[in-house]
Amino acid sequence: MIFAHDTEAVLRAAVWLVNSLSPTDGxxxxxxxxLDEFLTNERYSGDxxxxxxxLRQVRALRPRLRRFWDVDDRDQAADLVNELLAECDARPYLIRHDELDWHLxxxxxxxxxxxxxxxxxxxxxxxxxxxxxxxxxKRCAATDCSDVLIDLSRNRSKRFCDTGNCANRMHVTAYRARQRGLE
Ligand SMILES: [Zn+2]
Ligand SMILES: [Zn+2]
Structure with a gap:
């Protein structure tokens, strides 16, 4: 585990949201x-x-989240984070509820x-x-895929999205290209 469990869950949820609006796959x-199905897997606190x-507001958030994959470096990313934090009126506080001890x-x-x-x-x-x-x-390495991903692997080796079977497809394409080269 690289980040706190809830951080990883939030990142995976962001990836799902961004990829749910695909320039190529609709x-x-x-x-x-x-949305309800998404929310059963991702537990955001609150009403x-x-x-x-x-639904309309969550859908409208997706292009804004995709921008984080479009920035050139973390300086630009930091600006986007600050912008988003200000806009969503984040005011951190400690709370204890249900079976959970003090948390943010x-x-x-x-x-x-x-x-x-x-x-x-x-x-x-x-x-x-x-x-x-x-x-x-990261963005999916498949040439015909516009999906995004978050590489949580230890050796940072993840290259393809989880959405479109891209790793398999690209391996088959590369294999066929090699076969043609041998003919
Ligand atoms: Zn809570
Ligand atoms: Zn892909």
Whole structure:
């Protein structure tokens, strides 16, 4: 484990959100049910309203999150993180609830879900920047894929997304190219 468990979970969720709006494969977050399914896997604290507006706001957040994969270096990333933290009105505080001992919340439970996702994601990106691990944000190495990934492997060897079977596809393509070369 490279980062705290909840940081990794938030990063994986951000990857899912970004990839759900694919320039090549379309939009996989158009229905309320798809958002609900996402939310059963990712536990953001706070209220879930279940409204169409909530869905619209989360969908609108995705291009903003993709920008983090488009920056050239961590200086630019730091600017984006600060921007996002300010916009989602993050005000960290300690809280104890349910079976959980004192821990950090960034937003109030009644803030819009999109703001709470943005705040958690900004803090996870902040961790990547301050530990100088920004290069773990990668784009899929497959030539025909625009998906993003977060490389949490120990040796930073991950090159392909988890979404589109890209690793297998590229291996087959490379294999066929080699076969042709041998003919
Ligand atoms: Zn909590
Ligand atoms: Zn891919």
């Amino acid at each position: 939009d996989r977050l158009t229905e309320r049910a798809q 879930i309203l279940g409204t169409a507006e909530e 919340h960034l937003t109030r439970n009644d803030q819009p879900l999109e703001q709470r996702i943005a705040a958690e994601t900004a803090m996870a990106f902040l961790d990547l920047i301050r530990t100088d691990e920004w290069s773990r944000l």
